[in-house]
Amino acid sequence: MAEQLVSATIAAPGFNGINTQESSIQLDSGYAAQAFNCVIDKFGRIGSRKGWSKVNSVNADLGSNPIQFMFEMKDPGGNHLLSAGNNKLFVGTSTLTQKNVRNSTDTGNASYTITANHWQAAALPYGDGSAALSHSYLVQSGHPMLVYHKLGTTPHAHDKTDYGFQQLGDVGSLPPGYTTSDFKPNCILAAYGRIWVADIVGDLETIYFSRLLDGSDFNGGDSGSISINSVFPNNDSIVALAAHNGFLIIFGKNNIAIYGNPIDVTELQLVEFIPNIGCIARDSVVSTGTDIIFLSNNGVRSLTRLVQEKSLPFRDVSKNVRDELLFKIDSEANKINIKATYFENDAFYLLAIPNVKEVYCFDLRNYLPDGSARATIWNSIEPTSFVVTENRKLYLGKVGYIGNYTGYNDDASSYRMIYFTNYFDLQQPTTKKLLKKINWVLIGANNQAIVTKYGFDYLDSYQSISTNLAATNIYEYGIDEYNIAEYSTGIIIGKFGQQLGGSGSVIQIGLETEIDSHAVSIQKIDCFVKLGKTI
Numbered sequence: 001m002a003e004q005l006v007s008a009t010i011a012a013p014g015f016n017g018i019n020t021q022e023s024s025i026q027l028d029s030g031y032a033a034q035a036f037n038c039v040i041d042k043f044g045r046i047g048s049r050k051g052w053s054k055v056n057s058v059n060a061d062l063g064s065n066p067i068q069f070m071f072e073m074k075d076p077g078g079n080h081l082l083s084a085g086n087n088k089l090f091v092g093t094s095t096l097t098q099k100n101v102r103n104s105t106d107t108g109n110a111s112y113t114i115t116a117n118h119w120q121a122a123a124l125p126y127g128d129g130s131a132a133l134s135h136s137y138l139v140q141s142g143h144p145m146l147v148y149h150k151l152g153t154t155p156h157a158h159d160k161t162d163y164g165f166q167q168l169g170d171v172g173s174l175p176p177g178y179t180t181s182d183f184k185p186n187c188i189l190a191a192y193g194r195i196w197v198a199d200i201v202g203d204l205e206t207i208y209f210s211r212l213l214d215g216s217d218f219n220g221g222d223s224g225s226i227s228i229n230s231v232f233p234n235n236d237s238i239v240a241l242a243a244h245n246g247f248l249i250i251f252g253k254n255n256i257a258i259y260g261n262p263i264d265v266t267e268l269q270l271v272e273f274i275p276n277i278g279c280i281a282r283d284s285v286v287s288t289g290t291d292i293i294f295l296s297n298n299g300v301r302s303l304t305r306l307v308q309e310k311s312l313p314f315r316d317v318s319k320n321v322r323d324e325l326l327f328k329i330d331s332e333a334n335k336i337n338i339k340a341t342y343f344e345n346d347a348f349y350l351l352a353i354p355n356v357k358e359v360y361c362f363d364l365r366n367y368l369p370d371g372s373a374r375a376t377i378w379n380s381i382e383p384t385s386f387v388v389t390e391n392r393k394l395y396l397g398k399v400g401y402i403g404n405y406t407g408y409n410d411d412a413s414s415y416r417m418i419y420f421t422n423y424f425d426l427q428q429p430t431t432k433k434l435l436k437k438i439n440w441v442l443i444g445a446n447n448q449a450i451v452t453k454y455g456f457d458y459l460d461s462y463q464s465i466s467t468n469l470a471a472t473n474i475y476e477y478g479i480d481e482y483n484i485a486e487y488s489t490g491i492i493i494g495k496f497g498q499q500l501g502g503s504g505s506v507i508q509i510g511l512e513t514e515i516d517s518h519a520v521s522i523q524k525i526d527c528f529v530k531l532g533k534t535i
Contacts, residue, residue, distance in 0.1 A: 005436070008426050010525040014038065014046030014419055017363065017374030019320040027422040031320075033508065034420040035376040037515070039346065040363045047443070047521025048417045049361070049378055051410040052396055052403035059400070061098040062086050067397035068117035070387035073148065075134040079390055080163060082136065082148060083402060084117040089165060093402065104170035106151040106160060112167065116140060118336045120282065121148075122190035124215040126156065133158055137168070137195050137215050141186040141336075145197070147171050147216055156216070172216025175208045175225065187282050190215065191243035192262045194223075198250070199282075204237035205229045207250060209265065222265055226250075231257050231270060239278065240285040242292050244303065247271070249292060251279035256303075277301065280329075281338040284351060288342045288364060293317060293349050295338065299325060300351060300362060302371075317349075317362055319372035328356045341386035343394045343405075349373070350386065357382050380415045407517070414516035421525070423458060423506040432503055432532035439497045439526035440511070444469050445518035448494075452511060456504025463502060469494040493523075505535055 014032040017040060032046065039049045065086035073080040083090045090096040101112035119140045125132035126149065136148040145168040150158040155171040169180025185197035185208075195215035198207040205228050211221035228238065228250060236252040243249065248259040248268075256279075258272035277296050279285060284295035292303035300318035318325050332338055332355040339352045342364070349362040359381060362373040385397030394405035403411070426433065438452060448469035453462040509527060513520055 005528060005530050006426060007529075008424060008527045010421060010527075012044050013421065013522045013525050014376075015040065015044050015374070016368060017320065017376055019422070020324045021320050021322055029421070029424060031422050032376075032419060033422045034418055034510070036379050036418040037381075037415055038376040038417060038419060039348065039361060040365075040374045040376065041521060042347075042365065045443075045521040045523060046376070046419055048408060048515045048519050049376075049381075050405050050519075051407050051415060051515070052381060052398070052405055053407060053409070054398075054411060055093050055395065055402040055404050056096050057094065059090070059096045059098075061088055062090065062096060062400060064400050066117075066384040066399045067402055068384050069119040069121075070385050070395055070397060070402065071119075071121035071123075071136065071138075072387055072389050073121075073123045073134055073136040074390055080134075080136075080148070081387070081389070081395075081402075082121060082138075083385075083397070084114075084119050085397075087114045087117060089114070089119075091163070096402075099165055101146065101165045101167060102151060104155055104166065105153055106162075106164065106166075110167055110170065112144070115142065118283075120186070120188050122188045122195060122215075124190040124193075124195055124210075124213075126214060126216070128213050132213075135215055137188060137190070137197075138165070139185040139188045139197060141184065141199070142201060143184055144169065144180055145183055145185055168216060168218075172214075173219035175218045175223075187238065187240050189241035189243060189248075191248070194262075194265075196241055196248070198238040198241060205232065205235075207238065207241065224265060226259070226268065228252070228257055231255075231273060233275070236278065239280070240282045240294070242285050242287060242294075242303075244287065244292050249303065251285060251294065253280060254278040254297070281335040281340075283336070284338055284340045286340050286342045286349060288349070289344070291364075293340070293342065293362075293364075295329070295340070295351065297326075298322070300349070300360075300373075316371070317364075317367075317373045318360070318375065319370060320368075321360070321375045325360060328353050328358065331355050337384075339383070339385050339397075341388055341394070343388055345392055345394070350378075350383075352383050352386070354382070354384060359383065381410060408515050408519055409517055414514040416512060417515050417520060418510065418512050419522060420453070420510035421508055423508045425506045426529065428531065429505060430534050432505055432535055433507060433529040434503045434532055435500045435507060435527070435529050437497055437499055437528040438509060439495065439524075439528075440522070441493065441495045441524040442469055442520060442522055443493055444513075444520035446470065448513060448518065448520060450511060450513050452498055452500075452509070454500060454502065454510065455508050456502060457506055462510065463500075465498050465500065467496060467498060470496070503532065 016030040019031040069084040186199035211217040256274040260271040261267040359378040383396035396403040
């Protein structure tokens with residue numbers, strides 16, 4: 001017979017993100033069992049992610065195909081957004097202009113066939129000082145390397161007003177032994193005044209670097225190459241390149257090599273070798289400014305942590321969701337489809353896995369004590385590429401469109417936010433609990449429909465009860481306490497209770513709501529139960 005009324009308070013629901021790795025009952029109340037279409041905001045609340053809106057108008061050349069590549073080239077006359085879809089290259093934002101690859105004198109189109117859209121690009125000015133001109137270099141497996149720049153009647157004359165694509169071999173020089181048609185790198189980096197490329201068809205263990213301040217010259221001056229054949233064991237091949245803290249980072253599938261002195265290539269030398277961990281997806285490698293984040297065979301990793309903690313090489317950013325994440329990664333047969341970005345505005349690293357139509361969002365504001373990042377999952381936005389622009393916008397590749405990460409609708413449609421606590425037993429695992437009431441404190445829109453779900457004893461059968469969020473006297477709690485200044489007009493603090501029922505030894509509470517024009521975040525949960533018999 002029920003005797004005592006007790007309560008459990010979750011003051012910062014979901015603050016630690018999802019944890020699917022450990023036994024739910026042993027988790028701190030700050031962890032979530034589910035957090036779909038959520039982010040951890042700067043105040044430590046779990047709340048709804050933003051949505052997306054179309055940037056460009058319908059484009060017949062793109063059709064109903066996804067944008068699978070985007071890159072912004074910074075230019076004094078106005079930045080250029082490059083994109084690719086439907087085996088075509090485009091330039092522009094609100095209007096996408098399809099661009100063909102031109103011949104060396106810009107008198108016609110070159111003979112060039114595009115068979116995929118997984119380009120990688122890097123930008124390096126041609127020359128220095130006031131005479132420097134913006135250039136972007138594009139690579140993709142099985143395709144001759146491209147240069148995007150101001151066109152000219154002769155290579156690098158730049159005497160025309162139009163910008164366009166040309167083959168590297170038509171405007172510059174290739175490494176010794178290569179021709180325009182067979183120099184086909186798959187990864188590229190602009191760093192230390194040079195362009196660096198690798199993962200070349202038929203040559204998977206060599207990095208080629210351009211002449212200083214001329215990313216199109218791979219044969220003259222101080223251009224050259226590095227072979228990692230004697231560095232990487234077991235014929236490991238290069239997957240990606242990165243630069244960090246004055247070092248050149250070379251990612252193999254199973255190993256990482258770090259070279260020092262990349263500014264003076266005559267002094268370039270191996271300074272660090274990290275065995276048995278590498279990168280499995282080229283476009284997962286992202287610089288945050290203070291770190292390099294990448295996807296390995298064992299999860300999402302931080303390069304800085306690997307270098308600093310050699311005795312603990314298996315600590316990783318995705319530790320709390322690792323097994324579930326890797327299961328989904330394994331289902332992506334072609335890892336080139338996996339895309340990632342770092343969005344400084346919200347301090348998160350996004351990893352998109354198209355095959356399962358999910359994005360893992362890792363909050364990098366502060367790591368948890370175990371070195372992992374707070375993780376949530378977006379399961380209804382489905383980006384196929386990313387780019388963060390100079391004016392601090394996050395663009396998403398979508399089917400037929402470039403999408404801007406903004407507002408709280410997905411292309412004028414609502415999307416569902418889902419949050420579930422871990423299972424908890426009020427530190428009395430053998431006592432039956434009779435659930436009586438839940439109090440919520442939420443920040444959201446007036447009349448927002450809220451569905452509370454609750455279950456017992458690890459069963460996936462949930463009971464539910466609905467209510468509409470109604471305005472309360474916010475001064476009772478204090479505006480400053482809840483930090484609502486970032487929310488739009490019409491957002492209120494709603495505190496409400498719901499009478500519930502049912503019993504079990506452990507309890508799980510969830511919230512689901514449709515996000516439609518307004519954000520929702522969870523401030524606090526109070527759960528009241530009566531204790532029953534010992535089980």
